[in-house]
Amino acid sequence: MLTIDQLKFDDKGLIPAIVVDYSSKKVLTLAYMNEESLKISMEKGLTCFWSRSRQELWLKGDTSGNYQHIYSIEADCDRDALVVTVTKDGPACHLGTDSCFNDLLYLNPANAGFTMESLMELIEGRRTEKKEGSYTTYLFEKGLDKILKKVGEESTEVIIAAKAEDKAETIYEISDLVYHVMVLMIQAGISLDDIKAELASRHVIDHKVKQEKMTE
Numbered sequence: 001m002l003t004i005d006q007l008k009f010d011d012k013g014l015i016p017a018i019v020v021d022y023s024s025k026k027v028l029t030l031a032y033m034n035e036e037s038l039k040i041s042m043e044k045g046l047t048c049f050w051s052r053s054r055q056e057l058w059l060k061g062d063t064s065g066n067y068q069h070i071y072s073i074e075a076d077c078d079r080d081a082l083v084v085t086v087t088k089d090g091p092a093c094h095l096g097t098d099s100c101f102n103d104l105l106y107l108n109p110a111n112a113g114f115t116m117e118s119l120m121e122l123i124e125g126r127r128t129e130k131k132e133g134s135y136t137t138y139l140f141e142k143g144l145d146k147i148l149k150k151v152g153e154e155s156t157e158v159i160i161a162a163k164a165e166d167k168a169e170t171i172y173e174i175s176d177l178v179y180h181v182m183v184l185m186i187q188a189g190i191s192l193d194d195i196k197a198e199l200a201s202r203h204v205i206d207h208k209v210k211q212e213k214m215t216e
Helices: 035-044 116-128 135-142 144-163 167-188 192-215
Strands: 015-021 027-033 048-051 056-059 068-075 082-088
Touching: 027 035, 027 048, 027 082, 035 048, 035 056, 035 068, 116 135, 116 167, 116 192, 135 144, 135 167, 144 167
Parallel strands: 015 082
Antiparallel strands: 015 027, 048 056, 068 082
């Protein structure tokens, strides 16, 4: 394992720190640390940076409450840059967004793939910028009761397909259910990160339960 004195800080005593979300693996921000802020980060388990504009130490979340809890800190092969993997309490960007990296500069159409995050963004777009003829927009216009009714209907369809042991139909119906649940999530202000965090907390609990059973 490396020590701080093996890192290569620049002529201003700084080293770039790329902050990555533990669950989504999304890049949250690029900030800078000096030796003191890195030591504080490691002691507290919270990201602490050096503000180049204010020329002072900056514990992320100290004023906003959006703390970043450190999972790991890794150095690159040249030991002059860091990747800090964190779980976060709130938005990483001072503009209130999940990440500081939101402005798309280029997307290669040949490599553009499906992600749950992109589907959530599309659904959110249908809520905020209503599109005529869109089924998703129709659901939001009808409101919560309609959305909940569809979630119930699709849950039943999943059960019927699964009971029939029809794999293809079950996949189809689960996809319908997931989509309608995602519409419900947007309606309720629930993000994918909220669900991931809940599942992660259950994983920890489950791990503890297994350990307890092994010692009985």
